[in-house]
Amino acid sequence: MEQTKPVAIELRNVSKTFGSIKANKNVNLSVYRGEILSLLGENGSGKTTLMNMLSGIYYPDTGEIYIDGKAVSIRSPKDAFDHGIGMIHQHFKLVELFSAVENVALAMDAKEKYNLKAVAAKMQEICERYGFDLDVNQKVYDMTVSQKQTLEIVKVLYRGAEFLILDEPTAVLTPQEAEKLFQVIRNMRADGKSVIIITHKLHEVLSISDRVAILRKGEYIGTVETKDATELSLTEMMVGQKVELNIDRPMPVNPEPRMVIRGLTCKNAEGVTVLDNVSFTVNSGEILGIAGISGCGQKELLEAIAGLQSVEPGGSILYYTPENKKTTELVGKSPRKIRDLGVALSFVPEDRLGMGLVGTMGMTENMMLRYYNEGSSIFTDKKKPRNLALRIKDELEVVTPGVDTPVRALSGGNVQKVLVGREIAASPTVLMTAYAVRGLDINTSYTIYRLLNEQKQAGVAVIYVGEDLDVLLEISDRILVLCAGKMNGIVDARTTTKSEVGLLMTNLNKEAQQHE
Amino acid sequence: MKKILAILLAAALVLSFAACGSKEPKDNGGDAAKSIKVGAILVGDETEGYTLAHMNGMEGAVEALKEDGYNVTLEYKKKVPEDTSVETNANNLIAGGCDIIITNSYGHQFNFGSVIEQNPDVTFVAMTGDLAAGSNLPNYFNAFTKVFESRYVSGVVAGMKLKSLLDSGELNAKDYPNSYEGENIKIGYVGAFNYAEVVSGYTAFYLGLKSIVPNIVMTVKYTNSWFSEEREAAVGEFLMNQGCVIIGQHADSTGAPAAVQKAHTAGTNTMCYSVGYNVDMLDVAPDVVLTSASNNWEVYYETLFRAVLEGKPVPQDWAEGYSEDAVYITDLGSACADGTDAAVEETIAGIKDGSIKVFDCSTFTVGGKNLTSYTNAYGMNDAETITNENGVYFFDESTLRAAPYFDIRIDGINEIASDYAE
Amino acid sequence: MSDSNKHAAKEPFVRIAKNGLPSAKRAIGVRAASLLAALILCSIYILIVGRGEVSLGNAFSQMWNGTFGIPGNVRSMRIMMWDTAVYAAKLLCVAVALAPAFKMKFWNIGAEGQIVMGGLATAIIMHDFGSLPKPLMLILMIVVCVICGAVWGVIPAVFKAYWGTNETLFTLMMNYVAMKIMDYFYNMWKGKLSALPTFPKETWLPSLFDHSYGWNIVIFVVLAILMFFYLKKTKQGYEIAVVGDSANTARYAGINVRRVIIRTMAISGAICGLCGGLTVAAQNHSIAYSAEAVHTVTSGYGFTAIIVAWLANFNTLGMILISLLIQFLEKGTGQLGNSFPAFAVGAGNVMIGIVLFCIIGGAFFLNYRLVFRSKKQPKEKVKTEVRDTDA
Numbered sequence A: 001m002e003q004t005k006p007v008a009i010e011l012r013n014v015s016k017t018f019g020s021i022k023a024n025k026n027v028n029l030s031v032y033r034g035e036i037l038s039l040l041g042e043n044g045s046g047k048t049t050l051m052n053m054l055s056g057i058y059y060p061d062t063g064e065i066y067i068d069g070k071a072v073s074i075r076s077p078k079d080a081f082d083h084g085i086g087m088i089h090q091h092f093k094l095v096e097l098f099s100a101v102e103n104v105a106l107a108m109d110a111k112e113k114y115n116l117k118a119v120a121a122k123m124q125e126i127c128e129r130y131g132f133d134l135d136v137n138q139k140v141y142d143m144t145v146s147q148k149q150t151l152e153i154v155k156v157l158y159r160g161a162e163f164l165i166l167d168e169p170t171a172v173l174t175p176q177e178a179e180k181l182f183q184v185i186r187n188m189r190a191d192g193k194s195v196i197i198i199t200h201k202l203h204e205v206l207s208i209s210d211r212v213a214i215l216r217k218g219e220y221i222g223t224v225e226t227k228d229a230t231e232l233s234l235t236e237m238m239v240g241q242k243v244e245l246n247i248d249r250p251m252p253v254n255p256e257p258r259m260v261i262r263g264l265t266c267k268n269a270e271g272v273t274v275l276d277n278v279s280f281t282v283n284s285g286e287i288l289g290i291a292g293i294s295g296c297g298q299k300e301l302l303e304a305i306a307g308l309q310s311v312e313p314g315g316s317i318l319y320y321t322p323e324n325k326k327t328t329e330l331v332g333k334s335p336r337k338i339r340d341l342g343v344a345l346s347f348v349p350e351d352r353l354g355m356g357l358v359g360t361m362g363m364t365e366n367m368m369l370r371y372y373n374e375g376s377s378i379f380t381d382k383k384k385p386r387n388l389a390l391r392i393k394d395e396l397e398v399v400t401p402g403v404d405t406p407v408r409a410l411s412g413g414n415v416q417k418v419l420v421g422r423e424i425a426a427s428p429t430v431l432m433t434a435y436a437v438r439g440l441d442i443n444t445s446y447t448i449y450r451l452l453n454e455q456k457q458a459g460v461a462v463i464y465v466g467e468d469l470d471v472l473l474e475i476s477d478r479i480l481v482l483c484a485g486k487m488n489g490i491v492d493a494r495t496t497t498k499s500e501v502g503l504l505m506t507n508l509n510k511e512a513q514q515h516e
Numbered sequence B: 001m002k003k004i005l006a007i008l009l010a011a012a013l014v015l016s017f018a019a020c021g022s023k024e025p026k027d028n029g030g031d032a033a034k035s036i037k038v039g040a041i042l043v044g045d046e047t048e049g050y051t052l053a054h055m056n057g058m059e060g061a062v063e064a065l066k067e068d069g070y071n072v073t074l075e076y077k078k079k080v081p082e083d084t085s086v087e088t089n090a091n092n093l094i095a096g097g098c099d100i101i102i103t104n105s106y107g108h109q110f111n112f113g114s115v116i117e118q119n120p121d122v123t124f125v126a127m128t129g130d131l132a133a134g135s136n137l138p139n140y141f142n143a144f145t146k147v148f149e150s151r152y153v154s155g156v157v158a159g160m161k162l163k164s165l166l167d168s169g170e171l172n173a174k175d176y177p178n179s180y181e182g183e184n185i186k187i188g189y190v191g192a193f194n195y196a197e198v199v200s201g202y203t204a205f206y207l208g209l210k211s212i213v214p215n216i217v218m219t220v221k222y223t224n225s226w227f228s229e230e231r232e233a234a235v236g237e238f239l240m241n242q243g244c245v246i247i248g249q250h251a252d253s254t255g256a257p258a259a260v261q262k263a264h265t266a267g268t269n270t271m272c273y274s275v276g277y278n279v280d281m282l283d284v285a286p287d288v289v290l291t292s293a294s295n296n297w298e299v300y301y302e303t304l305f306r307a308v309l310e311g312k313p314v315p316q317d318w319a320e321g322y323s324e325d326a327v328y329i330t331d332l333g334s335a336c337a338d339g340t341d342a343a344v345e346e347t348i349a350g351i352k353d354g355s356i357k358v359f360d361c362s363t364f365t366v367g368g369k370n371l372t373s374y375t376n377a378y379g380m381n382d383a384e385t386i387t388n389e390n391g392v393y394f395f396d397e398s399t400l401r402a403a404p405y406f407d408i409r410i411d412g413i414n415e416i417a418s419d420y421a422e
Numbered sequence C: 001m002s003d004s005n006k007h008a009a010k011e012p013f014v015r016i017a018k019n020g021l022p023s024a025k026r027a028i029g030v031r032a033a034s035l036l037a038a039l040i041l042c043s044i045y046i047l048i049v050g051r052g053e054v055s056l057g058n059a060f061s062q063m064w065n066g067t068f069g070i071p072g073n074v075r076s077m078r079i080m081m082w083d084t085a086v087y088a089a090k091l092l093c094v095a096v097a098l099a100p101a102f103k104m105k106f107w108n109i110g111a112e113g114q115i116v117m118g119g120l121a122t123a124i125i126m127h128d129f130g131s132l133p134k135p136l137m138l139i140l141m142i143v144v145c146v147i148c149g150a151v152w153g154v155i156p157a158v159f160k161a162y163w164g165t166n167e168t169l170f171t172l173m174m175n176y177v178a179m180k181i182m183d184y185f186y187n188m189w190k191g192k193l194s195a196l197p198t199f200p201k202e203t204w205l206p207s208l209f210d211h212s213y214g215w216n217i218v219i220f221v222v223l224a225i226l227m228f229f230y231l232k233k234t235k236q237g238y239e240i241a242v243v244g245d246s247a248n249t250a251r252y253a254g255i256n257v258r259r260v261i262i263r264t265m266a267i268s269g270a271i272c273g274l275c276g277g278l279t280v281a282a283q284n285h286s287i288a289y290s291a292e293a294v295h296t297v298t299s300g301y302g303f304t305a306i307i308v309a310w311l312a313n314f315n316t317l318g319m320i321l322i323s324l325l326i327q328f329l330e331k332g333t334g335q336l337g338n339s340f341p342a343f344a345v346g347a348g349n350v351m352i353g354i355v356l357f358c359i360i361g362g363a364f365f366l367n368y369r370l371v372f373r374s375k376k377q378p379k380e381k382v383k384t385e386v387r388d389t390d391a
Helices: A047-054 A077-082 A100-106 A116-130 A145-158 A175-190 A202-208 A231-239 A298-306 A335-340 A352-356 A363-367 A383-395 A412-425 A442-457 A469-475 A498-506 A510-515 B049-066 B085-095 B106-111 B147-168 B196-210 B229-242 B255-266 B297-309 B340-353 C003-008 C024-049 C056-068 C074-103 C111-128 C134-163 C167-190 C214-233 C235-245 C247-252 C257-284 C301-311 C318-339 C347-367
Strands: A007-018 A021-032 A036-040 A062-067 A070-072 A085-088 A163-167 A194-199 A211-216 A219-225 A257-267 A273-283 A287-291 A316-320 A327-329 A345-348 A430-434 A461-465 A478-483 A486-492 B035-041 B071-077 B100-103 B123-127 B140-145 B184-191 B216-222 B246-250 B273-277 B289-295 B318-320 B327-329 B386-389 B392-395 B413-416 C014-018 C368-372
Touching: A007 A047, A021 A047, A021 A194, A021 A211, A036 A047, A036 A175, A036 A202, A036 A231, A047 A085, A047 A163, A047 A194, A077 A085, A085 A145, A100 A116, A100 A145, A116 A145, A116 A175, A145 A163, A145 A175, A175 A194, A175 A202, A194 A202, A202 A231, A211 A231, A219 A231, A231 A498, A257 A298, A273 A287, A273 A298, A273 A461, A287 A442, A287 A469, A287 A498, A298 A345, A298 A430, A298 A461, A345 A352, A345 A412, A352 A412, A352 C247, A363 A383, A363 A412, A383 A412, A412 A430, A412 A442, A430 A442, A442 A461, A442 A469, A469 A498, A478 A498, A486 A498, B035 B049, B035 B085, B035 B297, B049 B071, B049 B289, B049 B297, B071 B085, B071 C318, B085 B100, B085 B106, B085 C074, B100 B297, B123 B297, B140 B297, B147 B184, B147 B196, B147 B246, B147 B273, B147 B289, B147 B327, B147 B340, B184 B196, B184 B229, B196 B216, B196 B246, B196 B413, B216 B229, B229 B246, B229 B255, B246 B255, B255 B273, B297 B318, C024 C056, C024 C347, C056 C074, C056 C318, C074 C111, C074 C214, C074 C235, C074 C257, C074 C301, C074 C318, C111 C134, C111 C167, C111 C257, C111 C301, C134 C167, C134 C257, C214 C235, C214 C257, C214 C318, C235 C247, C235 C257, C247 C257, C301 C318, C301 C347, C318 C347, C347 C368
Parallel strands: A021 A219, A036 A194, A036 A211, A085 A163, A163 A194, A273 A486, A287 A461, A287 A478, A345 A430, A430 A461, B035 B071, B035 B100, B100 B123, B123 B140, B140 B318, B184 B216, B184 B246, B216 B413, B246 B273, B273 B289
Antiparallel strands: A007 A021, A007 A062, A062 A070, A211 A219, A257 A273, A257 A316, A316 A327, A478 A486, B289 B327, B386 B392, C014 C368
C-alpha cells in the first residue's frame, strides 16, 4: 500500500475484553495525517470500543498505541487530548444552561486565564477557518442537535485536537445537515487534520472518506482505498462469508395470517419519524426474521405491536384469533387491554432487565409480572408463579441459587432463559423476540433457537429481531429488512444471500426511496 | 416565654430530653432536711445567654446556701421544647428525687399536664409564666424580675452619653442631619416580639433616656425571634441607617452591637452607640457598647431554695428589682460619658427609695394626655394598673403579677413593621 | 514520564469491585462489625470530648438512663420507657409512610409538610369544632388529617406523573409552605399571648394505658405491620415494587404508572397526615411555630425517618428496631448533654453521626469490596465496566 502521507497513529495488536465478550481482538490500524478514515462495521463489531481506547475512556488489555512512531499510554481523556486526540461521542457532553462559549471555556486548562472574550474570539476564528455555522453566545438548550454537534467539534478543535474521532455523526442529522458536516470535515482535512468517522452507512463512506477500515466481530478485516471500493465489496468485507451454524429450520406447517400490519408509522419522543409506513403480514407456524442496523425502527415496531408505543393515525395492526379468525385491532390499546381482549402476545424485549424483568425480584415474582393482576383478590398469588419458576429452572437449566434470588444477580444467559421461559409459558399465539441471543454463550443461544423452533412448530407466529445475519439466514423463514425506519424488502431466507441482506440493510433501495 | 433558639443546625436528629441521671444526692452526714434536689427544665443550653443566666443563677444560689450548711443538688434537662416533653421530664425528675421543678420558658407552663396536681409535695415554678396564681394549686408558682428597672437605668447611661455628645457639639444637626427629626434626636430599639414584656422594656429604656435628654424619639423594629444574630444585625443596620444615635435591644444575641461595631470600625460617618441585654457584650463591640441591662436570677433562686429548705411559704408571683439586687446593669464600657457612674448610682438610689417611679405617668403621654387610669392591660381582667401614691400617678408594673403587663404605646415611640413573618 | 512508568501506574493501588449477593453470614458479620466500630469510635470520642473527666461507664449509663430510666427506679423506668415508646412509634410511623414511596423510588422528602398539614387539620377541628358530639368530633379529627396529608402528598405526585417534575425539590418546598400555613394559625390563635396554650382537654383523644398518647403507639405499630403485608403480599405492593425497579418494565407489565405514583403518594401522605393528626390530638394537644428550635408537631421526624427507612431497607418491621436505636441515640446523647457540660453543645449529634456513618458505611461492604493491587498484573477487570460493547 503506497502512501505519501505520514502515519500519525498506529494501533498494534490491540485487544479489549469485557467479561466473556472479546470486544477487540488483535486489531491493527493506521491513521495518516490529513486523511478521512472511515471505520466500518456492523453493530457490535467493536468500532466504538476501539476508538474509546484511543480517546482514553478504556485502556487496552494488550497491545500498543503509537503516535508519530512513539509508544504512548492513554489512560484518560486528558491524556488523549495531550496527544491531540479528541472524540465527539454520540451523546453530547454539554452543559445545557451554558452558552456555547461558556461550554468551551469549561474545557480550559486550569492555568489559563478565564477570559470569555478571548475564548469567543478564538472560537470565531475556528468557525471561520473551517466554515462552521455557530453563534458563540447561544445557550445550549436553545440549540438543535446539529448545532450541538457543531459545538462539540469546535470544542475539540479549540483544545487543539489534531485527530478527531466522530462516532456515527450523521445518525442524528438530516441529509442537508450531514452534507454540511461533510464539507466542514473536508475543510479540516485540507488543514492537515485527521478525521476518523465511525459509521455503518455505506454511501457516506464512499462519498467522504479516503480510506475505509473494516472491523467484523471485534476483528480487524482490512483497510481499503475508497476509490477501489464498491458498496458490494464493502458489504462483503463487513458481513464476511456465510458461516454454517446448523440451526434447525423445519418447514412451516399450514401457515396462515396471524397478524396483518398496514401503514405503521411511529415517532419518537422528539417527534422524529422512526418507523415509516411499514406493512407486512405475520404468519402462524413460521419465523419472521427482522434485520437492520440497530435503531432503524425495530424497537418501535415491536413496542407498537405490544401496545407500548403510540402509532400515528392511519396505521393498523389486525390480530386474527386462531380458532375463529375473528380480527382485533391492536392500535390504540394498552398492554393490559390487549391481554384482556384475549390476544396471546408474548414479547421478549431487547432490554431484559430494564423492561422484561424486574432485576431486584427473584424468578418467582418475575413470573407474576404480566399476570399478577388476574383474579379479584387484593393479594397476589405466589404459589402458581413459584411452581412455574421451579419448572423453568429445571427445564431450561437456569443456574441460580434459588427462585427467590434477585434475577439481576444471574448471568446474562440465565436472565434470558428466565425471560424467554416466562413468555413461552404463557402459551402465546404470537411471540416477539428482540436480540434474543445477544451476549449469550453458544449453548444458551442454541437453547433459545430450539425453543423458538418448538414454538414455531406448535403453530406460533414468531417474530425474531436479530443482528447476526448468519443466525437470521438460518433460523428465519422470511426476513424483513428495515433501513432507516422504512421497509426495504422482505426476502425468502432460504434463497437469499448474506450480501443481499447486507445491502438491503445499508442501502435504501430505489423503490423505498421513491415511495417516500 | 423566652428563648427559642434558632441556633440549631442539624436538629432533625436531635430531640433531647431524657431521664434522671443516676447521681444521687450525696449524704454528707448532715440533716436530711438540709438537702434538696432541684430539677430544671430549660428551653436552651449553655450556648444561649438566657438559659445560661438561669443556670448561673441556680449555681450561684447553691454556692450561697452551702455556706449556711444546706446541700442543694441541681439536675438539668436542656433543650426541652414546649410540648409534652415538659410533663415527661418533670415526672422523670420527680422520680429521680427532685423536690423543686423549675421551667424557664413561657410556653413550658402549658404542658405540665397533671403532674402538678399529682405531686403536691413538689414545688413547681414556671419562670416568667402567668398561670400559677389563677390555678389555685398551692405548689405552683411564677416569678420574674423587675428588669424594667435596669432597663431604665441603662437608658440613663445612654442618656448621659447622648448629652455629652450634644454638649461637646460632636452631635449636631449640621453634620448629622439624618439623626434629627425636627428638634428631636432619633433613638432605635431592636425588639424580639410585640409582647407586653418587650413593650414594658423598651418604654422603660426610653423613659430612662428621656430623663436625661428630653428631646428624643424612638423607633422600634421587631425581629420576631428571641435569638437571631442575623436578624438582629439586619435590624441594627437598618436603625443605624435611619440615623439612630443609640440602639437598645430586647433580643438575646450580640447581632445588633456587632453591626454597630462594624460600622464604627469601618469608619463610616455614623454616630451610633449600643445598649445590650442579658450579658456583657463588650467583647463583641468594645468601642460602642455602653452597658447591658441584666437580671440576677440568683436572688430569686436563693429565696426559692431557702424557702423550701426551711419549710417556709414560697412567694407567689415573686418580682423584685434593685431593692433586692435582682437586676443590674453590666460594667460600663469605655465609651460611656464622664459622670455616668454618679448618675447611675443616683438613679438606682432613687428607684430603691421610691422617689423614682419608672413608669411615672407625668413623664409620658398617650395621645397627648397623661394617664390616670388604665384597665386594658392584656390578660389582667380589667384590673386597674395605675396607682396613685401621694399624688404621683404611676403604672404599677409586676405587682399584680410577676410577668410584665405594661402594653401601652406611648407618644414618642414609633413601632414599625417587621421584615420577618411572625 | 517514561513509558514503563506509565504502565506501572496503570493499576491503582486500591480499587472498588462489586460483590455478588452477600450471604446471610456475611451480612450479619458486616453489621456486627459496623456496630462494633461505632462503639469503639464513640468511646474514643467520649474520652476526648470528656477530657478524661467522663468515664465510659458513666457516659453509657447516662445514655441508658436517658432512654430507659434509672435502673431499679420503677417510676423513672416506666416514664422513660413510655416516652421512648411514643417517640419511637412516631418515628416509626413516618418511616412506614415513606416506605411505599421510597420503594417506588419516589423520594418523598415532604413528610414534614404532610405531617404538619394533617396536624393542622386535626387542630382546626379541636379548636373550632369542640362543641360537636365527641364521637363525631373524633371521627372528623381522624378523617381530616388523613385527607389533608394525602392531598399534600398527591400534589407533587401529580406533577411528577404528568409533567415529570423533580419530586425531591417539590416535596421539600411543600414542607415550608405547610409550616407557614401552620404558623398563620398559630399566630392567629395565640393572639397577644407569648405562646399558644394547649387545646381544651375535652377535645383530646381518650387515654389508653393511662397515657393520652396510648393509642398512638398501638396505631403506629399496627400500621407498620399492615404496611409490611401491603408491600409484600398485595397486588398494589407488587406494582409499587415494579414501578420502583423500572417504569419501562411496569409499562411492559401493563401497569398504569401514573396511577400507581399518585395512589402511592396518597397513601404515604395519608399516613404522615395521620401521624400529625394523632400527635396533635393525643400527644401535644397544640400546634407549633416553625421558628422554634424543635418543631414539636413533626419533631423533625420527616427527615429522621428517611434515615430510618433506608437503614431498614424499607422493611417496615425492621424499622421498629431502627426507630428504637435512633431514639436511644437521641435521648441518650441528650442526657449526656444534661449531665456533662462538655457534651451539651451538640456533641451528642456527633455521636449520632458516628453511629450512622458506621452503619451506612458498613452497608457499602455488603455490595462492594476493596481490591488491593497485587504484584502481578491481575487479569480480572472491574465487572461494572461491562456494558454493551458497541453503540
